[in-house]
Amino acid sequence: MTIEEIKDQVIEEFAIFEDWMDRYDHLIEQGKELAPMDIKYKTDANLIKGCQSQVWLYASLDDKGNLMFQADSDAIITKGLIALLVRVFSGHKPSEIELASINFLDQIGLKEQLSPTRSNGLYSMIKQMKLYAIAFQAKK
Template identity: 45%
Template sequence: MQAVEELPPKLKNTVELFQSVQDPRTKYEQLLYYGRKLNPLGNEFKTRENKVEGCVSQVWVRAYLDDSKNVWFEADSDAVLTKGLAALLVEGLSGNSPPEIVKISPDFIHIMGLNQSLSPSRNNGFLNMFKLMQRKALQLYIESEKSEDQKELRSLGSNGSSVEAQQIEVSEKPSESADVKSHENEMGFTVLSERGERIIEKLERELVPIELEVEDVSYQHAGHMGAKGEGGETHFNLRIVSDKFEGKSLIKRHRLVYDLLKEELDSGLHALSIVAKTPSEN
């Protein structure tokens, strides 16, 4: 069971308040008080996606991020007691970051002693409200991370006109080819171009990879727009495993690679398909 001390401050205070009250009727009256104080939710937010399933009464929960990427909740219900339960969660969870909210265990519901004051269906509805809030916090976090990654991806072209004009391919999986052998010599070893050798040298020097695979797939794009460069060396697949990627998002890892290979991008390298992992992810 999660300790009360591990809860976010406002939720901790609320839990301790209810924990200190022994009389079930007093707890009940406190919930009614919270319900009367809760600001009504606009009708535009009383949508299907905001509705809490499994509640006896109708309950809606809205969530949004502030400028500091903390989550704030709004809620409403057509029943005063249920509105009080919603208000309790709104007060206790709002203002925390998505990771803080997601890691909270529902144990606090029992610590508060509400299960003794409410019917089983009300207890179940309270738990469903809490779970929906956690899901919304997680969804906001994911959307926020995607937005940040997209901004970083768009900014890749802002550091120089030559990079801006290129179509940079970002993929979690390298392109598969049934004709890779056409780039192997008689001994079965892959023959890399001068650009390929330079890519290896730069990445090994700066990222000290545990694993590094560089594949020239320019022949697959011969004749395509952008397939111009020194000797047609325009498209490469990279797979790299390095400690340098620890703590970095996928886009930040890709950007690190792009920055290291900027000279190649400026001189005709058209596209990279990158798999960038940490040793623990490999």
């Protein structure tokens, strides 16, 4: 699936919830379902600055040249947010990730979480993912 297709899928999933609590329940579910991060990457160097909770993010290229993200957080809502981003961005070409818009967050009722001053660090996570995408393009 392309990034756009995954985003549409996420939007569709969240669309069935009318209540914010159900939306957040679903977000928390995403966090619980996030593939565990390899412990060797849960280092201080991989911590994202700007989050009140701890968020680790690591990226590597697979043999097809797709960027694969691994992430974890000690706060479950934050983990849900990063899980959503990993789901959308992981497994795609760095150039696609760099250019991908994040407008789907508006449509799933999580735009309020997307502010540089929010303590959850969603803004910083997206920035870090895009930076990885840029860095891996430069490496080539």
